[in-house]
Amino acid sequence: MVVLFLLAGCSTVKPGGSKQGASATTTTTSSAGSIQFIDNISVKPSGRQDNTGSSVSPVTRGTGSRPAGATSDAAIENYPALQFKFAILENASVEELDNPKLLSFMDYWYGAPYHYGGMTRDGIDCSGFAFLLMSSVYGLASLPRTAKEQYELSRHIRRDDLQEGDLVFFHTLGRRRAVTHVGVYLRNDKFIHASVSGVMISDLSDGYYEKHYVGAGRVLDLGAAVGASR
Secondary structure, three states: OHHHHHHHOOOOOOOOOOOOOHHHOOOEEOOOOOEEEEOOEEEOOOOEEOOOOOEEOOOOOOOOOOOOOOOOHHHHHOHHHHHHHHHHHOOOOHHHOOOHHHHHHHHHHOOOOEOOOOEEOOEEOHHHHHHHHHHHHHOOOOOOOOHHHHHHHOEEEOHHHOOOOOEEEEOOOOOOOOOOEEEEEEEOOEEEEEEOOEEEEEEOOOHHHHHHEEEEEEOOOHHHHHHHOO
């Protein structure tokens, strides 16, 4: 069984999510019809201004099947609302979140359950999620399927050199530092990944991830890839 986990590149024995867990970011609808993102922070259907002066509009989710990238005209129209939502999760200013494809992708996949070997919204594992994100958002279709292979392919970089779209790797099985888990870095020590609690944003400085951190890798030229993705 351990061999299977290592091949998949995603351990299923990690503890529950960090402080940025799914329970803190569940989207619910109040009786007044406003969309509740986190605690008492809401986005009114009529739209409003957040404290940065950016216009905030409601986030909508389409019905039926959607492609892996989940980027649509409707999603782009709701770009300001996604900026607001994920700025909170990433501890960033609204203006920093300037990649609509990435925001749309994260919004579609956020909360998707973990499933070993999965590649759909009904269940996905960590390396599968990284593969789909890098392919859909940055156009990198050549990323290997397992976390170990992704680590071996990447150009290893220092933690303080991390940029949006870099990969972060962890060991989550036994005492060896073999790579068994991967996430995609965002900013401010935050990364998005498919954990056993589902697709979520976690913090590298969280005790568990700090302890099990192996390293970081870059698999694309961010300047060229981000420019091409917008």
